[in-house]
Amino acid sequence: MATSRAAAASAKQVTRRNFAEAVRELGSHLEACEYVAVAAQKTGAATGWRRALPVDTAETAYLKAKLAAESFQPLQIAICPFQLHTSPYTLVAYPYNFHLFPRDELQLGMPSYSFSCQSSYLSTMANDGFDFNMCIYDGISYLSRVQESLARQNIFTPQLRQLLPSPSTSVADSVFMSRIKSRIVHWRKGYAEPSKTAEGSLVSSLSKLILGGESYGSRPSMIIDVCSDRQVQLVLEAVNRISDDLVPLVVPDKAGAARAVRLVFTSSKEDKNLLLMDMQKLEDEQNFRFRGFREVIDLLSSSQKPIISYNCLNDLTMMHTKFVAPLPSNVHEFMCSLRMVFPSVVDISHMWKEIGPLRKAKNIQAALSYLQRQYFVPMEIEVPQQDGTNSATKNEQNVLRITKLFAKLSSLLKISPKGQSQSDEQCCTVEEYCNIFYPCTVEESDDVDFANESDTTKTVSTDNVVFLWGFREKSCKELRSHLTGLHHAFSEDFEVKLLDKTCSALIFRSSDTAMELLQEISSESPSLNNFLSEGLKAAGFEVYRKACRSGLWDSDLAEALEGVSSELAASTLSEYSTSQIYWNNSLMLDLKEYLD
Template identity: 50%
Template sequence: MVAVSPLLRRRLLSTSVTRTHHKPQQQWSIKQVTKSNFADTLEDIKSHVSNSDFVAVSLQNTGFFSAPWQRVSPFDTADTAYLKAKYAAERFQVLHFAVCPFTVRASKVTAYPYNFHLFPRPELKMEMPSYSFYCQTSSLISMARQGFDFNSCINDGISYLSREQESAAKIQMGNPILAKNVTESTSTLSVADSVFIERIKSHIKNWKKACKETSTRKEGNQIQDALVRSLRKLVLGNEEYDSRPCMNIDVCSERQAQLVVEMLQEFADDVVPLIIPAKGGAMQAVRVVLTSSKEDKDLLQGKLQNDEQELKKKVRGFREVIDLISASQKPVVSHGSLNDLTLIHSKFIAPLPPTVDEFMCSLRLAFPLVIDVNHLMKEINPLRKVTSIPSAISQLKNRFFTPIDMEIPCQAMENEDTILGQNVVKICELFARLCSILKIDPADVKSDKEKRASALEAYANIFRPFCTASEEPIDGEIKIWTNNTRTVSCEDLVFLWGFGDRVTAGVLKSLLQESHEAFSKEFDVRLVDTSCAIVIFWQHGLSETFLNTMNKCSDMCGPLREMVSEGLRAAGYETYNRACRLGFWESSLADSLDRALANSDCASEADSKTKCSDRCNEWIINLDDL
């Protein structure tokens, strides 16, 4: 038997004690919502959202970034950060979405957490490239280790149900849409609009007259044979809708549909307009139904509204929850709002617009007040470097006295899995603790915009990356390091690549110090990935001097000429921005910058050819003018 030394015995005993007394993570009871209990749960959620002050959201999506530089970084402007988030939102899918209406009263938080199991649209899954599918599968495997049941999600998951899908479902089920859903303004009419309206109005008058004349004829005296009736129906375009005469008016756009609907108000006593949607949610035609009396018209409209409600129950999806939160106009609390909100907007609201300004305008129509706890965390110095919610809560408990009583009245069923959706409750707790430390009273927040607490308003609707509420965003000013308050202009950044593999930032900085006079002043180097680095010139103007030298080989000398001969390349921030804007999402940033430079050279060459052609045209003599 081998003797064990006292030191080794003490180490083994301490390890054993640590494993035995490991404290389990706190678990709350989260209601798991699937297709089978979605309809019953929706009314409860509607009531809880209405009675709460905030709605916390958290989602789990598929996939991860195929390259580190594609993640939002401190050196990204609001535009480039949005382009990166947009790229991710359009590639990934939402697998489950946690929603938690909650109120904060002093130290008590009352929360109603729900976790929705979703499944993506099949046509989007089929279009994924192999590498992207691998990335998503890898993420799903990590979720499976946490207890995620794929079969349950797919077989009993809730559909996304975008607006386009809802319209397509109505087409398949033969349900038209009441014309009251058309809201486009047509206050200004063109000549073409006026001609279109008058032509359709005349057609409807003739159709109504023919229908009434046919209905008043007595049987036996003026009996028409089947051929005559068929010809009249073909010429007039007569059809029947629930035994009532109707006709279809083809339209080319929503504007034309609105023009027809507004014109039909002149026949409001006995006509009911319906919208027939086409595939993709566009408007295909306006169906005009002729009723026999006002009572008959009310009866038809009531039946159509009932049919629409029944249809919604059959094709309903998670978008109803998003619409419910949007209709409440309650402040939305999240963690990492830019990435989450681009996903929400892309999957459940509308396709993402091309620019961040358009995105913010569109998002505020749905969610007027979005509070990201990240910006609250950055106001507390110990949390500036923290990105994890559990770590932030743990540090706040250790450093500050902030007693928070979490109450969750809505209990899950005993056989339900309560692992998924925990994060949304932690967001509620973290938000309450941060408000307590920052002396912000959440009870002052009201749905009315004019009555919102100014303290929380300062932290709302901030989509600029790594920005705190106390800092006024300056155009062109960005951060390089998350934990450093020092900012730099985009014009003072230079991207370098082609310096070889396995080169550290320190080694590259040493090589640059002796290569050019621009590096005689203060500068720093940071690696973005293994292929590319950022050089930060802290004195304005030095970046332009260095780039001018890189563009003129004749001005190079010494070590810099040698580095360029070995493949060193450089570009300003605009090239990086162009790579993101044009969608050059290569696996290495160096390849993306090369493509952006090539695109810029092609554009410059095309412009020069156009100018040359214009100058040549000035000297061309037209013989017909002589």
């Protein structure tokens, strides 16, 4: 039984004020822990037929998740490194709740953020105690990897550059180098060998002025103009031959090309090391400002620890588009890109479906409540790091619930990081549950009466699916009864499910029946006069796939299907690829197949 210490636990609240400190702490916790739970609080979620439906394949579910990720904005991301100990079974968690808000932190006029908000979401967040002021004024900004690359083209700071092996030197190169070397030697001599007398000091000062000396902080420096990268290398080679007390910095112009080399004179080896350390610190600070919250994403990526989440398809598409790069156009490219950042992702709902009755659970709390009632899993929960507040936001509660649920499921399913328990009992590894996503339709209720839930999940081919629209407002039962007398195909066994108020999906037991019906509709067969006179229309799965690919998201489903059905009359034939869907209350998409 879990201890009560975690019941009111709250994560460490992280804003831009304590972000640097939190990143350092998170890095040490990631190194010590085995897993990382992640949960996101966004400004909205897909509704209507734009949400995940039982008729969705991996491809169409991804396109819907892509739409939501590009439309809505994360305002909080909770990160919780945790580890599991046996004897006694103990969960040790270190939750952090990062407050985010996109802004032009670097004042470059980019990126220009715009996103959608759903009033119902914001209302619920306000009721849950979400601090919008903290988010807007103190939220951590960020740039994706692609945005950072673009931003760096607009910020030009002097930087060290490595001396490359020199090719054969031309006459022009020799003349340039000789002139530059003579100038550097005379300039450096004025600082390395100052005159002892007052008169000599005056002469030395005038000499420095004539030679064009200036300051780089508190150190003397001089500027040498260059016209090409070749001349940069010649200057670096000249400096390398003259002395170790000179530090060359390449100064770029507005186009990013080198326009000059600044030479900084250091008084000793210690002074030179101090300058190099200061420059490295300045570069680190600038990189930190560039990346913002992406510093956390990079930490998670470099740790290579399994990411544990819920509704992974939605959360990971959001994290990809905000912190990595724009989302690819198809699910195969997305999975390949995601694996470069997060090689191991576990959707907690895939794990709980391994336990029979839990297949009917609609959310995290329902699954936890069922396990609490039906299974005895003795477990201590420790949250050593807490914020000190008495209440936790919904996002913090979710990440701790994910952590707790994973720990319980790991015990029941005998999951061990190394596939071996301390008693040498054979266990499975978490990799067996990785990269299989469930596009979940989250229900708000905190519990489910499993006794009254039916588990009628079955695998169905997209060839068996017919989309029907043009009917007036009818329930599934009324629509099924009405269709029975319109064509002999409806005398066969089929199921009806409303997808939105304008369209339904018909699932036939036989794909031959579905294909026959679609072919007769396409040819306007007389046998369908009653069907057509009712204003009913139907199409195969390829029309639905095309509607998703075309991005007709602002329309009702019937209008979207109508818009593409005329272009795809041939889609009623079996020449298109067939996919599998998981019909009814399971929405599993095994994305491993897209990596083969």
